Amino acid sequence: MNYSRLSAIHPHSPLYLALSVTLSFPILADDSIERFEVVGEQHSHHNTAQSMNQLLQQMGVDFSAAGGVSALPVMNGMMGDRIKVxxxxMDITAACANQMNPPLSYISASQLSAAQVxxxxxxxxxxxxNIAxxxxxxASAPMFSDDTSLRWQGGYLSSQYRSGSDAVVVGAGATVASKSWAFDYRGSYEDANSYQDGHGDKVLDTLYRSQNHVLSTAWRDQVQTVxxxxxxxxxxxxxxxxQYMDMTNNRSxxxxxxxxxxxxxxxxxARVNWHGVSHEMGFFTEEKLGVMPxxxxxxxYSYDLRWTQTVWENAELRLGQEYHEFRIDDSWPAVAGSAMxxxxxxxxxxxxKRQRIAAFAELAKPLTPTWWMSLGARFEHVVTNADPVQSYNSMTMMGMPNVDYQAALAFNAAERKxxxxxxxxxxxxxxxINEMQQIEFGFAVKNRAPNLYERYSWGRGVMASTMIGWFGDGNGYVGDIQLKPETAYTSSLEYSANFSRWQFSSSLWYSKVDDYIDTKVIGSFNRSGLDNGVRNLLQFTNVDATLYGANLSAAALLSDGNAGEWSLRGKLSSSHGERDTDNQPLYQIxxxxxxxxxxxxxxxxQSQLNWQFVGSKSRVDGNRLENPTHSYHLVNVSTQFNVADFTISLAVENLxxxxxxxxxxxxSxxxxxxxxxxxxxxxxxxGRSFNVGLSYQF
Incomplete structure (x- = not known):
């Protein structure tokens, strides 16, 4: 890829940003091939126009809907823990039976300095x-200066309003640095009501409020940085x-x-990390009433040690050793006056407990002036365990056995490690292929061990089982201690072309997953008594599955003259996933x-007119009673203008x-x-939302 041709485009232009998130193919070779790695870096550290999800969607990530700041990423048809975030x-684990606090919920778009997918x-x-x-x-990287004494380097204030949910977003940041020291703060606050759909109706229980803060200190000399x-x-x-529950508190x-x-x-x-969270679920709004804490x-807790060294013939050797431990206590306090x-x-x-200890070795080496190779191996030892549990009570209800009490006895008697x-x-x-074109082939064997909820969710009653699951389907879930790790055999083929006025990339991928953690139906329930009120009781189980898909993207510079730069960008993605035993669809493809x-x-x-089309979804997961959906298209328009130190952003989503x-x-x-x-x-x-943003850099 010829970086000089790409860099000729204005570095903050929409076309450049599109290419940055589209053509992110790392290259490492000898003098005839440059190393070019675009990681989707956000050029404005005080973004007022996009959310974290929108920024990552430009890089090919889908999202499974959840709370306003807690959507779960989906890549190559796989979601949640199958993606390493x-x-x-820091390796942060979602500490919730519904994964209401996934890793990406701990950082906002205004705090983002770089991203890689x-x-x-x-x-x-x-x-x-991970297998996906x-x-x-x-959130930020140390920014030192050339001064020997600490001096003000800059800061920002940003704000945004979105009419569709009456959302208010505020961000602030500041940096003070010298040649040896750097201090940086970035914070954000967001408050939103429940949004309205295209019919003008309120989509119940989509309101939220959140704040995030990051304070960093760095020191360096000629050879080291802390x-x-x-x-x-x-x-x-x-x-x-x-979900049946809401988040009523999350402090971390x-x-x-x-x-x-x-x-x-x-x-x-060398990196050492700790992240702690206190998380509560319950009910807080009249839009979804209930009583249950x-x-x-x-x-x-984790550490990460890495050594990188150039060895023979321009080869780069990477060696690493990692340790990660996750500990969790999940209890549901008794409700006064409740018999159940x-x-x-x-x-x-x-x-x-979930403990991982890992080591890896990776060698990247140019083989010829036109061929490059990377080869790596990783070993991980994963241990999970949990102590004895208890149900609310041992009482029978109307002569029926207490299935949760019996399940607790069986769980406590089992070998849980x-x-x-x-x-x-x-x-x-x-x-x-030549200066402008390249082709890449990749093959990987990747593994993921079950998470603690997949293994140790033991309740069999309707109420207990419906508290488990991050799939948003209304079904109940039961764990299985005997679950095996998932093993994915993935191959990919990528082609990219980068010419002076247009760029194109395409990728095909195929994954054969042994012991994919899916579900089997072990019962059903109907709380309403109506024909359309049936949900399933599901248990996690291992199946073999196949997933494949294609992604295409292109960008072209149409004109560059007195009227400015006009460019066109397009993307297309398609994916397919099914169980091997019965060829039935996997969930949320x-x-x-x-x-x-x-x-x-x-x-x-800068301005953009954007058209999106999503096809109909007719292949649905019968086990989870997944709904089909109709095709639709959306039109979005946005503009942004910089005046001195101010940036004004205007947008209409779902025009x-x-x-x-x-x-x-x-x-729902x-x-x-x-x-x-x-x-x-x-x-x-x-539905339609009028958005306005203002930021000031000082």
Whole structure:
């Protein structure tokens, strides 16, 4: 790829940003091939126009709907824990039976300084314990100055308003630095009501409020850098329309210490992390009423050691050793006066532990002037365990056995400790066709061990089982201690072309997954008594599955003259997933998606007209009673103008106010509880929203 031709485009233009997130193919070779790695870095550290999800969607990530700041990423048809998400290098675990606090909920778009997305065939050095890929985002990087004394380097204030949900977003940041020291703060606050759909109706229980803070301190000399980051998050409430429960409190703190040192023969990086969270679920709004508290306390502890060295013939060797431990206590306090939810606290996971110790080696080497190779192997030893549990009570109800009490006895009598040995291997080959074109082949064997909820969710009653699950489908879930790790055999083929006025990339991927953690139906229930009120009781189980898909993207510079730069960008993605035994669809596979954008850049003025089309979803998971959805299209328009130190952003999302149901949205349990006669309707997407943003850099 010829970087000089790409860099000729204005570095802050929409076309450049589109190419940055589209053509992110790392290249490493000899003098005839440059190393070019675009990681989707956000050029404006005070973004007022986009959310974190919107930024990552430009990089090929889909999202399964959840709360306003807690949507779960989907890559190559796989969601949740199958994707490794790193925040400033920290491995953070979702500490909730519904995964209401996933890693990406701990950072906002205004705090983001860089992001990298590697789907499918990701290098072993990027992270283990995943089969779908790696998302790595950073809140800030040390920014030193040339002065010997501390001086003010800059700051920002930003704000945004979105009419569709009456959302207010505020961000602030500041940097003070010298040649040896750097201090940086970034914070954000967001408050939103429940949004309206394309019919003008309120989509119940989609309101939320959150704040995030990151304070970093860094020191360096000629050969080493030490960075300390302190993070804090507070979410007093967050509605989850597609879950039976809501978030009523989420407080977390984190410490991230990173050390880097240059040696004559290589580079050493050492990182130590801690992240703790206190999480509560319950009910807080009249839009979804109920009484039931659920409390979770959890901690992540980890360290990461890496050595990078140039060895023979320009080859780069990477060696690493990692340790990660996750501990969690999940209990549901007894409800006073309730015969069913008392007199004991329901102990869901007691002193749960998940320990991973890993080591990897990776070699990247140019083979010829046109061929490049990367080869890596990783070993992980994963141990999970949990202590005895208890149900609310041992009483029978109307002569029926207490299935939760019996399940607790069986769980406590079982051998709960499980150990898994995982081997990952990745091979990547890249061929430089000419200065402008390249083709890459990748093959990976990747593994993921079950999470604690997949193994240790033991309740069999309707109430207990419906508290488990991050799928937004209204079904109940039961764990299985005997679950095996998932093993994915993934191959990919990528082609990219980068010419002076247009760029194109395409990728095909195929994954054969042994012991994919899916579900089997072990019962059903109907709380409404109506024909459309049936849901299934599901148990996690291993099946073999196959997933494949294609992604195409292109960008072209149409004109560059006195009228400014006009460019056109397009994307298309398609994926397919099914169980091997019966060829039935897997859950939440995205339908065909296309996007076309006309972009304009004139000096400090940038504008975009965007059209999105999502095809109908007819292949649905029968086990989870997944709903089909109709096709739809959306039109969005936005403009941004820089005046001195001010940036003004204006946008209209869903310009035509189309009503649509989200294919990956799950069902609206809030609507079901308000009116069960309509059954489990798919969650509707937002209607038209007028957005305005203002930021000031000083």
């Amino acid at each position: 790193l925040i400033d290098g 590697v789907a499918g065939v990701s290098p072993v050095s990027a992270g283990g314990d 890929g790696v998302i790595s985002v950073a 960075t300390l980051k302190l993070s804090h998050q507070y979410i007093p409430f967050q509605g989850f329309a597609n 703190s984190g410490v991230n210490l990173n050390y880097q040192r240059q040696f004559d023969t290589g580079e050493l990086q 659920m409390n979770t306390d959890a901690d992540d 939810m008392g007199p004991n606290d329901y102990i869901n996971i007691n002193n749960g 499980a150990s898994d040995n995982l081997w990952d291997a990745v091979l990547q080959l890249r061929y430089q 995205s339908p065909l998606k296309t996007e076309l954008a006309l972009e304009h850049q004139l000096g400090r003025w 035509l106010d189309r009503y649509y149901q989200q294919p990956l949205g799950g069902v 349990l809030a609507e079901y509880r308000a009116d069960a006669s309509q059954g489990f309707q798919q969650l509707a997407g937002p």
